Amino acid sequence: MIDLHYWTTPNGHKITIFLEEAGLAYRIHPVNIATGDQFKPDFLAIAPNNRIPAIVDHDPADGGGPLSLFESGAILIYLAEKTGTFLPADLRGRHETLQWLMWQMGGLGPMAGQNHHFSIYAPEKLPYAIDRYVKETGRLYAVLDKRLADRPFIAGDYSIADMASYPWIVPYERQSQDLETFPNLKRWFETVRDRPAVVRAYQRAKDINTEPTVNDAAKSVLFGQSADTVRR
Ligand SMILES: N[C@@H](CCC(=O)N[C@@H](CS)C(=O)NCC(=O)O)C(=O)O
Structure with a gap:
């Protein structure tokens, strides 16, 4: 348990x-x-x-x-x-997956989190801070979009790298991102979203x-x- x-x-x-x-x-x-x-x-x-x-x-x-x-x-x-x-056992597959998990932990999560903070929660609307985190979130979305151009999931089969990233894309509108401009990311997003689990x-x-x-x-x-x- x-x-x-x-x-x-x-x-x-x-x-x-x-x-x-x-x-x-x-x-x-x-x-x-x-x-x-x-x-x-x-x-x-x-x-x-x-x-x-x-x-x-x-x-x-x-x-x-x-x-x-x-x-x-x-x-x-x-x-x-x-x-x-959800984590390959072979050396290369394992580290490819962990690398993208760390990318989410150190990049997508913290940057999207600051985006939420300055865009939605901060008592003052600071244009520099909002612009900085909206742009950085967009950059990270583009990295993921490019990554997903020639593969269905982030690292090999569906893995903990996908499970870590997906919840941070769910609030894309609050992050001032348009999924239509990231077609590979959108296709992946919809595939993960529709999984019964x-x-x-x-x-x-x-x-x-x-x-x-x-x-x-x-x-x-x-x-x-x-x-x-x-x-x-
Ligand atoms: N790096 C941590 C971040 C965890 C985190 O920031 N959790 C937030 C909710 S998403 C929280 O518990 N916040 C409580 C607080 O700020 O006091 C992880 O990935 O587990």
């Missing part, structure tokens, strides 16, 4: 997609990041960065005690290795978070953090 500490955001969706695809038994523990659940001591004990997602595997392959992990990329690699799925993962999110709006109280929880938040 896997305990998934989760909220209904792109980094959370990555893990429900994997778990649904692999058919692993899991329990969701909602961590409402808009109301501050990410600062509860039980969550911080497994996720010291106060960010979702995190997992606890009660049946790790080494037969030892429960194994906990935070960081969505690390969780995807762990689950892929645990199940022997992906549909199930997004349905779970809807069942858990019926009001996914970020109000002023949530903004002060999410965007007022500093070193003091961690030291408290």
Whole structure:
């Protein structure tokens, strides 16, 4: 059994997609990041960065005690290795997939996240910041579009690289991106979107978070953090 500490955001969706695809038994523990659940001591004990997602595997392959992990990329690699799925075993295929997973973790996710922040949530609309992140998101979309020109998925067969990137393309309109101008990316997006496991993962999110709006109280929880938040 896997305990998934989760909220209904792109980094959370990555893990429900994997778990649904692999058919692993899991329990969701909602961590409402808009109301501050990410600062509860039980969550911080497994996720010291106060960010979702995190997992606890009660049946790790080494037969030892429960194994906990935070960081969505690390969780995807762990689950892929645990199940022997969605990450090729051969040297070249494995590293091609991990390379694109890292591209998402270090590039697409953080840049699209800053795009959301400055375009939608920031109290002041700063043209330089908005332009910077909209353009950088567009550049990353173009990289993915080019990559997908001659292959159906990001790295070989459908893999954890696709599962990591897809949830960050879902809010493309909020990122001021037009999928019509990225035809290969659009075709891939629709293929992943229509997978039954992906549909199930997004349905779970809807069942858990019926009001996914970020109000002023949530903004002060999410965007007022500093070193003091961690030291408290
Ligand atoms: N690099 C981390 C990022 C995780 C992350 O940023 N999670 C967000 C939701 S998508 C969160 O928990 N935010 C809570 C907060 O900002 O306090 C990962 O991929 O797991």
